[in-house]
Amino acid sequence: MWFQQLFMELLTFWAKQGCVIHLPYDVEKGAGTMNPETFFRVLGPDPYRVAYLEPSRRPADGRYGENPNRVQKHHQLQVVLKPSPPEVQSLYLQSLEKIGIDLRGHDIRFEEDNWESPTLGAWGAGWQVLLDGLEITQFTYFQQAGGLELNPVSVELTYGLERIAMFLSHMSDVFDLEWNASVGYRDLRHADEVQFSRYNFESADIDLHFGWFNDYEKEADRLIKEGLILPAYDYCLKCSHTFNVLDARGAISVSERTQMIQRVRALACRIARRYLNGEDHPWNSGTG
Amino acid sequence: MVAEFLLEIGCEEIPARFLPGASQQLKQNIQQALSVHSLGFDEIEAYSTPRRLIVHASGVATTQPARSEEVTGPPWAIAFDRDGHPTAAALGFARKNQVGVEALSQVKTKKGSYLAYRKQVPGRGADGILAEEVPNAIKGLELPKSMRWESSQFLFLRPIRWILCLFDGQVVPVQLASVRSGDRTYGHRILAGNRQAVVTNFADYRQRLQDSDVEIDSMKRLSRIQADLEAAALGEGGHLVEDRKLLQTVSHLSEHPSVVCGDFDSSFLKLPAEVLITVMREHQKYFSLQDPGGKLLPKFLAVVDSDGAFSRQIQAGHERVLRARLSDAAFFWESDLKVSLKDRIDLLKKITYQRNLGTLFHKTRRIKALSKFMVKSIRHPELLAPVEQAAELCKTDLTTEMVREFSNLQGVIGGLYGRVQGLEPAASEAIYDHYLPVASEDSVPRGLAGAIVAMADKLDTLAGAFCLGLVPTGSRDPLGLRRQAMGLIRILLEKELDLSCERMLGKAYEGVRRFADRSLEETSLIFRNFLKDRMRFLFREQGFRYDEINAVLEVCWDNPVESRRRLGAIAGMRESSDFRSLATSFKRIKNILLKAEIDPRAVCSIDPARFTTPEEGLLHAQVVSLDRGISKAVGAGRHEAALGMMASLRPAVDSFFDRVLVMDEDPGVRRNRLALLAFLLQTFLKVADVSEMVTT
Numbered sequence: 001m002w003f004q005q006l007f008m009e010l011l012t013f014w015a016k017q018g019c020v021i022h023l024p025y026d027v028e029k030g031a032g033t034m035n036p037e038t039f040f041r042v043l044g045p046d047p048y049r050v051a052y053l054e055p056s057r058r059p060a061d062g063r064y065g066e067n068p069n070r071v072q073k074h075h076q077l078q079v080v081l082k083p084s085p086p087e088v089q090s091l092y093l094q095s096l097e098k099i100g101i102d103l104r105g106h107d108i109r110f111e112e113d114n115w116e117s118p119t120l121g122a123w124g125a126g127w128q129v130l131l132d133g134l135e136i137t138q139f140t141y142f143q144q145a146g147g148l149e150l151n152p153v154s155v156e157l158t159y160g161l162e163r164i165a166m167f168l169s170h171m172s173d174v175f176d177l178e179w180n181a182s183v184g185y186r187d188l189r190h191a192d193e194v195q196f197s198r199y200n201f202e203s204a205d206i207d208l209h210f211g212w213f214n215d216y217e218k219e220a221d222r223l224i225k226e227g228l229i230l231p232a233y234d235y236c237l238k239c240s241h242t243f244n245v246l247d248a249r250g251a252i253s254v255s256e257r258t259q260m261i262q263r264v265r266a267l268a269c270r271i272a273r274r275y276l277n278g279e280d281h282p283w284n285s286g287t288g
Numbered sequence: 289m290v291a292e293f294l295l296e297i298g299c300e301e302i303p304a305r306f307l308p309g310a311s312q313q314l315k316q317n318i319q320q321a322l323s324v325h326s327l328g329f330d331e332i333e334a335y336s337t338p339r340r341l342i343v344h345a346s347g348v349a350t351t352q353p354a355r356s357e358e359v360t361g362p363p364w365a366i367a368f369d370r371d372g373h374p375t376a377a378a379l380g381f382a383r384k385n386q387v388g389v390e391a392l393s394q395v396k397t398k399k400g401s402y403l404a405y406r407k408q409v410p411g412r413g414a415d416g417i418l419a420e421e422v423p424n425a426i427k428g429l430e431l432p433k434s435m436r437w438e439s440s441q442f443l444f445l446r447p448i449r450w451i452l453c454l455f456d457g458q459v460v461p462v463q464l465a466s467v468r469s470g471d472r473t474y475g476h477r478i479l480a481g482n483r484q485a486v487v488t489n490f491a492d493y494r495q496r497l498q499d500s501d502v503e504i505d506s507m508k509r510l511s512r513i514q515a516d517l518e519a520a521a522l523g524e525g526g527h528l529v530e531d532r533k534l535l536q537t538v539s540h541l542s543e544h545p546s547v548v549c550g551d552f553d554s555s556f557l558k559l560p561a562e563v564l565i566t567v568m569r570e571h572q573k574y575f576s577l578q579d580p581g582g583k584l585l586p587k588f589l590a591v592v593d594s595d596g597a598f599s600r601q602i603q604a605g606h607e608r609v610l611r612a613r614l615s616d617a618a619f620f621w622e623s624d625l626k627v628s629l630k631d632r633i634d635l636l637k638k639i640t641y642q643r644n645l646g647t648l649f650h651k652t653r654r655i656k657a658l659s660k661f662m663v664k665s666i667r668h669p670e671l672l673a674p675v676e677q678a679a680e681l682c683k684t685d686l687t688t689e690m691v692r693e694f695s696n697l698q699g700v701i702g703g704l705y706g707r708v709q710g711l712e713p714a715a716s717e718a719i720y721d722h723y724l725p726v727a728s729e730d731s732v733p734r735g736l737a738g739a740i741v742a743m744a745d746k747l748d749t750l751a752g753a754f755c756l757g758l759v760p761t762g763s764r765d766p767l768g769l770r771r772q773a774m775g776l777i778r779i780l781l782e783k784e785l786d787l788s789c790e791r792m793l794g795k796a797y798e799g800v801r802r803f804a805d806r807s808l809e810e811t812s813l814i815f816r817n818f819l820k821d822r823m824r825f826l827f828r829e830q831g832f833r834y835d836e837i838n839a840v841l842e843v844c845w846d847n848p849v850e851s852r853r854r855l856g857a858i859a860g861m862r863e864s865s866d867f868r869s870l871a872t873s874f875k876r877i878k879n880i881l882l883k884a885e886i887d888p889r890a891v892c893s894i895d896p897a898r899f900t901t902p903e904e905g906l907l908h909a910q911v912v913s914l915d916r917g918i919s920k921a922v923g924a925g926r927h928e929a930a931l932g933m934m935a936s937l938r939p940a941v942d943s944f945f946d947r948v949l950v951m952d953e954d955p956g957v958r959r960n961r962l963a964l965l966a967f968l969l970q971t972f973l974k975v976a977d978v979s980e981m982v983t984t
């Protein structure tokens with residue numbers, strides 16, 4: 001199965017389950033969960049179902065395109081079902097069958113893995129789904145986001161597309177995957193991996209990034225005060241990515257690390273509160 | 289009449305680490321509910337799989353026994369008039385209980401006599417009681433980490449999807465979260481397609497699940513897995529690398545376990561066995577195989593939740609995953625080795641050890657100073673070089689990729705890299721071992737150099753925490769200080785190192801002084817109490833009695849090896865009659881001094897000229913002559929002899945107490961007698977505070 005077929009099949013499956021098929025969000029982020037379609041939609045009482053593809057950037061995972069299994073940018077397919085339906089596990093297993101996995105012939109397990117995002121003030125209980133020992137999906141019942149208890153509880157499915165594709169095509173090098181009949185994963189992605197690995201590990205300007213981190217934080221703070229919550233969240237995401245680059249660059253000491261995570265988290269929590277309840281803040285301009 | 293009770297809570301996969309605890313608790317809660325309601329039963333058993341918690345009770349009484357209950361009414365005195373006729377009060381009471389006055393009787397209580405009715409209460413049916421108690425039993429589970437999944441906000445380990453609850457073949461109506469109980473169960477999700485089955489009793493239930501590829505008994509799964517693992521190992525011409533904990537875990541990870549054997553490329557065998565085994569265990573929960581000579585084989589055993597039908601295909605998948613994992617490890621190994629441990633020392637300056645206690649570089653320097661101090665104390669100058677080197681490098685592996693990936697290999701990795709980089713064997717072994725012992729089943733470091741660095745590391749951690757007033761409370765011990773202290777004591781004992789903990793702490797305090805917000809005295813006090821508590825625990829585990837331990841630790845806690853010697857002596861002496869009588873006298877002396885408000889440890893001057901009775905003089909003479917002997921014996925480690933000398937004082941002590949009144953009217957005489965007793969006490973305290981001994 002081609003790489004593009006894989007996510008198209010999955011999106012089609014989830015569209016039939018009533019999901020809005022959304023698009024990737026155009027700000028760099030480390031995980032599909034950070035897309036506003038998840039971060040904001042899991043807050044509050046309204047039911048919602050959404051699925052989208054999300055390129056996820058993890059600068060520290062870069063290997064200059066030399067490692068068959070690790071890349072600094074991979075693709076997640078993210079599904080959010082709110083509230084979580086009782087048959088969600090079987091729906092999920094059906095989606096695997098849809099992409100050609102014969103469940104009977106494999107070892108499928110749900111092993112405890114509680115997802116947590118310190119920068120988003122979010123955590124959930126769930127599993128990593130293992131297919132013959134390979135982690136292919138993060139399966140999470142969201143308990144908290146932006147520091148707020150969630151009710152109703154959403155369930156989030158995050159498919160690791162590269163891994164699934166490699167499994168399906170029995171390949172052991174991600175760069176051998178076929179994107180479609182004529183274009184390979186290598187053609188599309190390899191140069192990206194080489195260049196960004198060099199950038200993230202060797203070249204990124206540390207002082208500039210520290211400066212940006214502060215500026216983005218300042219901007220987010222100002223926007224929160226103005227009640228411009230959605231733009232504020234963009235800057236919160238930018239803080240998070242800037243932090244990731246600095247981290248990969250080896251520019252952050254252990255104590256700084258905790259502090260910076262704390263700062264991004266504080267923004268995320270304020271944004272979540274404002275999103276739900278504008279009156280929360282005395283400086284509210286009334287536009288929130 | 290008796291009947292059978294069966295409860296199955298069907299869940300989405302419950303985390304393996306919580307499964308055994310939750311299962312046992314559920315059984316206990318049900319058992320308790322039955323007992324509280326006087327419902328007898330023959331046997332009660334718990335079972336579990338990742339998808340179910342099961343309790344089965346057989347021979348449960350279908351109804352509670354009837355019981356009688358006494359209802360008290362008005363005072364007897366006003367119940368009948370002069371003629372013996374019931375009054376309005378008596379009639380009212382009888383009416384209220386729907387009986388005639390003739391059914392009432394008299395009861396006598398402390399407050400007087402009352403009219404009473406002994407009521408027969410029929411027992412309730414077990415079904416009704418179970419319907420009330422099953423939800424309580426489930427809600428009453430103490431869950432370490434629970435979650436919500438639906439609008440009911442119900443909290444449980446994982447979502448509950450069905451409840452099977454039967455009593456006497458009938459459904460017990462129960463609701464938890466949004467799930468109502470029924471008489472259905474479901475088979476293995478994949479192998480049996482989650483097949484539904486209606487169940488009438490436990491035998492039927494068990495059979496149907498067996499037919500649907502589910503083994504509900506975790507012990508059976510475990511022994512099946514173990515047998516399969518051993519058979520597979522044998523088939524590969526090797527031995528299983530035993531891993532009891534992993535075996536437990538995998539038995540809670542599948543409903544239908546089977547074993548798949550796979551290979552990995554033998555080029556990975558260039559990695560040390562420690563790394564290979566850890567990658568397989570931590571990442572993939574695989575078991576490793578050794579050849580008969582103890583060398584690792586390029587093979588693994590995976591426990592999968594499937595039958596054997598597709599094992600080749602499943603094996604291929606697992607092999608691919610492991611290859612990727614091992615490639616990562618090999619990458620870490622090679623890239624880590626490009627930077628020597630020595631060159632990593634500088635990197636430690638950037639890593640905070642703990643807030644307010646400097647960086648890892650600082651900690652390393654402190655460990656080094658402390659290690660040198662210990663080497664000097666035990667007079668092993670040949671250890672100085674390897675110990676210094678090990679101390680300097682022991683934390684450098686925290687900067688490696690390998691330890692970042694596998695934190696439980698800290699120390700081990702440093703030792704392995706050190707060996708490759710040509711450190712002196714004693715030094716790399718010391719680095720390898722210096723976190724030991726971590727768990728109670730761990731052994732202590734193999735060599736003396738490792739023991740010293742390990743102790744220095746632990747002492748520094750303890751001194752650092754205590755000088756900031758960080759002391760574990762209750763079950764909260766985030767820094768693992770109890771484990772550190774226990775490790776320190778165990779090393780001292782098992783290596784038989786006669787070292788003063790207090791002096792070592794003093795030295796450790798010098799290192800952390802600039803961070804401290806507690807004085808040396810305060811820190812030392814915390815340390816002493818903490819260490820004594822650990823020693824108490826450890827010596828109890830070794831079979832000593834608590835009074836023996838108290839008697840010794842009261843006067844000798846500083847050197848655990850010495851404490852243990854004295855414990856041995858006391859445990860051997862405690863049954864002799866002289867010793868027991870002495871212990872009694874000792875308590876008496878302590879009380880007298882306490883009453884007279886004399887510090888038993890203060891030095892008082894004795895004036896033999898002021899003795900007025902021969903007994904005083906005799907006792908004094910004997911104590912004086914024994915005092916030095918006891919000191920010498922204690923100094924030479926001859927504690928039995930010292931205790932024997934103490935016991936030999938018994939006649940003199942007895943006749944002193946028989947004939948002499950300590951609290952004489954003359955204050956001078958009195959003070960002199962008290963001083964004599966204090967002296968006697970102090971002589972005894974050189975060995976142990978025998979007043980702590982329970983002599984009855």
